[in-house]
Amino acid sequence: MNQGHVTNYPRQYLLAQGFFWGSYLLLNIIFAVLWNSFSNAAIGIFVTLSFMLLFTSHQLRALYLRGQSQLTFLRTCLHLGWLIPLAALTIQIVLHLLIYAVFALAPEHSAGIHPFSASSFVLYTFNTAFMLALWSMLYLLxxxxKKRRETEIAHWRDQAKLREIELQFLRSQINSHFLFNSLNNLRALILEDPHAARKGLADLATLLRGLLQAEAHTTVPLREELDWVRGYLALEALQFEQRLQYEFAIDDSLLDAKVPPLLVQTLVENAIKHGIAGRRTGGLVSLRAQRLNDSEWQLEVENPAAELPALHQGNGIGLANARERLAIAFGERATLELQLGEHVVARVCMPL
Known part of the structure; x- marks a missing residue:
């Protein structure tokens, strides 16, 4: 922290200084009245003391601001252990010299002021040290x-930025994989069926436009995700033709439920790649969404297991990616399980 902040006095700090030492001045005046020591000279002494305390506490603040980056809370308290008594002693020496000057030069104005005594000097020094210590501890605490709170806020802000960067990476990984896969399918159709290839390119352009709009969101409504999945299935159907069938069984009350972008598309792509593509006659991909209770719902993508040796085993990036995006969006409240058997079911549970 540079030293420019030393001359930057927040409004709350100035108000706190004025209130604290103003209250101390008022208490001194009240006690002077109660002890029949009220006079113009006594008020002058009290005002002088209050301003000296305000000035001293301000200088202690300046020292703290200069050294707070190097000093811990404990070390700061240890330094205050000798700075405050020294400051209190200095203040009382100056104040008693002023009192002595009043008695020596203007005795007619010394009414209400007690002459110097060792006991009163020690008592007033202790009182001054106590007030400085009280102010210093209140300010320090x-x-x-505030410092700890700002550190915590900065920590969570950095965590949010880190999660956003991670999420952007995961999305780019999904988008690039999906794009290359779709382009390969369309390339294979250009010579066989130019009309279907053109229609597929139009579907791809529409789909990518929707996907790019989802880049800025951690979650999207299920209805939007289903629109993208339908576009994706239409593109895949160009390659698989009659070997790919699909059905949707969606609870209409869940259409506004939130899902990470491309989550359903990832699961459907996985079902086609590792299920339908590995069967001579293809098969049916079923997509289901239903409520489990008032706070949870379930999404399932089911496909028949492959019957042919897989041409490409894959490395599990799709499901790992899906789990990462679920964790970013919902934390531990969301789960993704893969049930293997004659039919493969990818089952996702998410909070409403």
Missing amino acids: RSEF
């Missing part, structure tokens, strides 16, 4: 609390 508030400052440390």
Whole structure:
């Protein structure tokens, strides 16, 4: 922290200084009235003391601001252990010299002022040290609390930025894989069926436009995700033709439920790649969504297991990616399980 902040006095700090030392001045005046020591000279002494305390506490603040980056809370308290008594002693020496000057030069104005005594000097020094210590601890505790809170806020802000970067990476990984896969399918159709290839390119352009709009969101409504999945299935159907059938069984009340972008598309792509593509006659991909209770719902993508040796085993990036995006969006409240058997079911549970 540079030293420019030393001359930057927040409004709350100035108000706190004025209130604290103003209250101390008022208490001194009240006690002077109660002890029949009220006079113009006594008020002058009290005002001088209050301003000296305000000035000293301000200088202690300046020292703290200069050294707070190097000093811990404990070390700061240890330094205050000798700075405050020294400051209190200095203040009382100056104040008693002023009192002595009043008695020596203007005795007619010394009414209400007690002459110097060792006991009163020690008592007033202790009182001054106590007030400085009280102010310093109040300021220090508030400052440390504010510092810790700002550190915590900065930590969570950095975590949010890190998660956003991670999410952008995961999305780019999904988008690039999906794009290359779709382009390969369309390339294979250009010579066989130019009309279907053109229609597929139009579907791809529409789909990518929707996907790009989802880049700025952690979650999207299920209805939007289903629209993208339908576009994706239409593109895949160009390659698989009659070997690919699909059906949707969606609870209409869940159409506004939130899902990470491309989650359903990833599961459907996985079902086609590792199920339908590995069967001579293809098969049916079923997509289901239903409520489990008032706070959870379930999404399932089911496909028949492959009957042919897989041409490409894959490395599990799709499902790992899906789990990562679920964790970013919902934390531990969402799960993704893969049930293997004659039919393969990818089952996702998410909070409403």
